[in-house]
C-alpha cells in the first residue's frame with residue numbers, strides 16, 4: 001500500500017515516523033507535500049521519503065491520502081486535488097469539524113473517505129485516534145487504515161457523532177495534561193526542586209497513573225482513594241482541588257473544545 005500526506009507539520013510528521021518505524025510500509029511507498037521549500041527539504045532529509053512539489057503528485061502516487069493541513073486550508077486543497085482522485089483511493093482526514101457530509105460535498109459523492117482525529121502523543125507511539133468512514137469505504141479498507149494508524153498508538157472506530165467528543169477527550173487533551181504537568185512542576189520548583197527534575201517527577205507520575213487506569217481496569221475514583229491515607233497529605237490536596245473547581249474546570253474546558261469543533 002502506498003501512503004501520501006498532504007501537509008507535513010506536527011501531526012503528519014509524527015504519523016509518518018510511526019508508520020516508517022513499524023516497517024509496515026517502506027520509505028519508497030510514502031510521499032508528502034508541504035507549502036514551503038523548507039518543509040519539503042525536511043521531508044526528504046529527516047523523514048527520508050519523497051517530497052512532492054504539488055498536492056496532485058501525492059494523489060497520483062498514493063492509495064491512501066491523508067489530508068494533514070489546517071482545517072482552514074481544506075477547501076483550497078480539496079479543490080486542487082478532487083479531479084485526480086480515483087474510485088479505489090481512500091482519503092483520510094484529520095481535521096476537527098469537517099464532517100463526512102461536508103467532505104463528500106466537496107470531494108465528490110463517489111469518493112471513499114475516512115474521518116479521523118489523532119493526537120500528538122503519536123510522536124512517541126502513544127497516540128489515541130478515533131475514526132469513522134463513509135459508506136463507500138469497505139470494512140476491509142477501514143481495517144487496513146486502522147492497522148496503519150496503530151503503528152503510532154491506539155485507534156478505535158467510533159460513530160461519527162462521537163468524533164467531536166474525541167477532539168475534547170484525546171485530540172486536544174494532551175494540551176490540558178501538559179498544563180497540569182507544568183503546574184505540578186512549578187509547585188515543586190516553588191518548593192525548591194530543580195526544574196528539570198520537577199518535570200521528570202511530574203511527568204512520570206502522570207505516565208504511571210495513566211498506565212494504572214489502563215492496566216488495572218479499576219475506576220479512577222478507586223485509584224484516587226488508594227492514594228488518600230486517612231488524615232494524610234493527599235486528601236488535603238484533593239480538598240483544595242475540589243475547592244478550586246478542578247473537575248468542573250476540566251469538564252467545562254473539554255465541553256468548550258467540543259463545541260468549537262462542532263462549529264468549525
Ligand SMILES: NC(=O)C1=CN([C@@H]2O[C@H](COP(=O)(O)OP(=O)(O)OC[C@H]3O[C@@H](n4cnc5c(N)ncnc54)[C@H](OP(=O)(O)O)[C@@H]3O)[C@@H](O)[C@H]2O)C=CC1
Pocket residue numbers: 006007008009010011012033034035036037039040055068069070071073076077094095096117118119120171172
Ligand atoms: N497538532 C495537533 O495536536 C493536532 C492536529 N490535528 C489536525 O491536524 C492537521 C494539521 O495540524 P498540524 O500538523 O498541527 O499543523 P502544522 O501547521 O504543523 O502543519 C500543517 C502543514 O500543512 C502544510 N500546508 C499548508 N498549506 C498547504 C497547502 N496548500 N498544500 C500542502 N501543504 C500545505 C504546511 O506546510 P509548511 O510546513 O510548508 O508551512 C505544514 O506542513 C489540522 O487539520 C489539525 O486540526 C488533529 C489532531 C491533533
Ligand SMILES: O=C(O)[C@@H]1CCC=N1
Pocket residue numbers: 096167171172
Ligand atoms: O487545536 C486544534 O484545533 C487541533 C485539533 C485537535 C488538536 N489540535
